[in-house]
Amino acid sequence: MQALVQQLEEGQVWDLEVDVLVVGAGACGMAAAIAAHDAGAQVAILEKRERPGGNSSLSTGSVPGAGSRFQREAGIVDSPEVMVADLLRLSGEGELPQLTRRMAAISAELCEWLVDSVGARMALITDYCHVGHTIARLHAPVSRRGQDLVDDLLAAVATREIPLATNNPVQVLYLSAEGAVVGVAVGGAGVQTSRIGARSVILASNGFAANRELVKQHCGEIAGAEYFGALGSEGEAVLWGRALGARLANMQAYxxxxxxxxxxxxxxxxxxxxxxxxxxxxxxxxxxxxxxxxxxxxxxxxxxxxxxxxxxxxxxxxxxxxxxxxxxxxxxxxxxxxxxxxxxxxxxxxxxxxxxxxxxxxxxxxxxxxxxxxxxxxxxxxxxxxxxxxxxxxxxxFHTQGGLAVDTEGRVLREDGSVIAGLYAGGGAAAGISGRAGAGGYASGNGLLTAVGLGYLAGRDAAAKVRAGAAA
Ligand SMILES: Cc1cc2nc3c(=O)[nH]c(=O)nc-3n(C[C@H](O)[C@H](O)[C@H](O)COP(=O)(O)OP(=O)(O)OC[C@H]3O[C@@H](n4cnc5c(N)ncnc54)[C@H](O)[C@@H]3O)c2cc1C
Missing domain, CATH: 3.90.700.10 (Succinate dehydrogenase/fumarate reductase flavoprotein, catalytic domain)
Structure with a gap:
């Protein structure tokens, strides 16, 4: 079996090079790609399965936004502070408390971005608040189908002519001599291996709920239940993270x-x-x-x-x-x-x-x-x-909430808190905001909030890095 993380060889030639390479075409990956593209980066998305969408397609597409203009139009008063209080009441302080605060702070902007820039057909749900929220702040497709959100993200990706290659599982991350992630190898059954260089790689490959062994290791209390999510969530981000010495956080939450x-x-x-x-x-x-x-x-x-x-x-x-x-x-x-x-x-x-x-x-x-x-x-x-x-x-x-520890821009952290240069994670690939353990800390929308939210932040940060590099 080839190593999950490999050192770049002297004189290695890439088959392709991009500014920002996104691994996984669910809500996180597509949000990241759109955000990076709109901030001026050249982007590509690689998707392991034959169809994009992952768990995001199966969800109800609900994303919380505290203080959005849709709430104001409905006469609802809300704020990130109230949202943080709601989330923490349910989850307790997780291992990355700053992430909960960051997600709440950008949540309204995100919902507005999804509608205004992505063109998502979403509306504020006023019929109910759903688990964990004291105020109506979930924004969702009218149909309550995540597939509609995925279709709208796909349309936005296509309009921007961002390349999206399905049946292309990323298998290896390449490291420079300085320890920065600088590219990936894509391959698998029936796919010729190719190597793609990137200034930044964004892991949007979701969690490990489809990997029974990892579920047993980290979420033993639910290991006996059937998994109802998409098959792509096989935990590569956790395995890459282990090989890179990245910190994993909130691993028992689901x-x-x-x-x-x-x-x-x-x-x-x-x-x-x-x-x-x-x-x-x-x-x-x-x-x-x-x-x-x-x-x-x-x-x-x-x-x-x-x-x-x-x-x-x-x-x-x-x-x-x-x-x-x-x-x-x-x-x-x-x-x-x-x-x-x-x-x-x-x-x-x-x-x-x-x-x-x-x-x-x-x-x-x-x-x-x-x-x-x-x-x-x-x-x-x-x-x-x-x-x-x-x-x-x-x-x-439905999905696991633990994953790679990230900072408030989605940059992946090592055990010692330092940043792994060139590597971002979001959505199920990153640690979530549902507390440290169990299912009790999960508030409705926590999954898509960190998917769209960290994707959006990571995409923009990765693009800013490209701009800074070009200006230097
Ligand atoms: C039935 C159901 C209902 C849900 N309802 C909600 C809800 O209403 N609100 C909410 O917030 N959350 C909900 N969730 C959770 C939510 O769906 C996830 O948290 C969210 O979709 C994660 O987004 P993502 O982009 O990280 O992952 P995904 O949408 O799963 O996308 C990850 C993609 O990466 C691909 N991939 C994996 N490994 C590789 C690799 N090595 N190379 C290339 N590609 C790879 C996968 O095939 C997949 O397409 C629900 C989940 C389920 C199952």
Missing amino acids: QGYAAVAYPHGSLLSWTTIEKGGVLVNARGERFGNEDLGYSAYARHVLAEDTNVYAVFDERIMTLASKEDEFRELVEHGGLKQAASAEELAALFKLPPQTLAATLAAFNEAAAGRAPDPQGRARFGMAPLTGRLWICRVTPGL
Whole structure:
């Protein structure tokens, strides 16, 4: 097996040279490429898989922006300080606290940049705040499909004539004698190896959720859950980082999802639970506090020794139907409905009396007449009333949040805090902002915020370096 990091040989000739080389064509990679290009650099993107998009395509495309003009237009008062307080309340101080503050500080600018410069069809979500946010600040495609955001990024890349080569896995990073990253080798099955020199390399190759061994090593508590993300997240950035002596941070943090529709494999929108639905096991009992949110609650669903079901009412189902993926799940028969708790139970052979008693106790709590047996405090539109809907769900691992430690421009850091010249990382390749461990620190949008945010910052910084070099 060839070494992941190699010293540049004397007189090595590159097959191609660019100012900025981006590894991975998800949201981070494309944001980085667009930002670098618009700041005057010559850029190319290499993508391992046959299609660009990665996890970004599978996401709901939600990016938080605190103090954006879209919030102001909606009469919502927000600020980076409030956002930092929200994020830290959930995550605690992670290993890179300055990153959370930096991401919040640029979040509004990012959402506006996505709309104004990239041309992304995004709007502020005002229906709900989602996990971790006390203010409506998520900006997302109207369809809530990450694929729309990816398509808009791809269109912006194409308009700018930035070369994007798919089926081109980057395998090796090259180091100069001074220890700077100066290029890569691209190759793999059926692809002739080529060497590309670059003044800066931006790692936008996402995390390691598709690498079972790395998940076991770092996120053992969720290793038993199925991975529902894109196959490209095989952890190269972590492996390169180890070989380079880079610092890794927040490695035990991840995003889980408590309610992947079974057997369809699509997300059951968490709106269904947040707005008043519950999760029950095959004994018809709730088994925890759903207020924990879709990420942290995944571990609890995984720990159940029976099948698990989401139950909510017709009003909630109508609200969630605004989301394309949810509507499709309904159209494909992923949900069932009934007039009463007893009839609903019969659909999946749950004990009818227990389910009815569980829902009755929940409704009493939601109406404020009794404490919730599981300690839930937020009930959305509950008490549940009228026709009821049910969906079998399984827990999933969506992406890992740990990765390469970076400074506030996305530059990769060594163990001793020094910068590895020529190397940037963003998105899942970099350490995230969801705390040090587990899924409880993940607030909605943390994944795409560091993807688009660090990509944007890294691209601009790498381009500035090129300009400075040209002027010198
Ligand atoms: C179902 C689901 C829903 C989600 N919903 C949200 C949400 O609404 N909001 C949010 O913030 N986050 C969400 N996330 C998380 C979010 O998708 C990720 O955090 C984000 O997309 C990461 O972006 P990225 O650009 O770093 O990675 P990706 O989008 O995965 O892009 C990385 C790309 O790099 C490529 N690559 C990997 N290795 C190499 C290599 N060696 N050479 C060349 N290319 C390589 C991959 O093939 C991939 O195309 C969700 C995740 C999932 C799975």
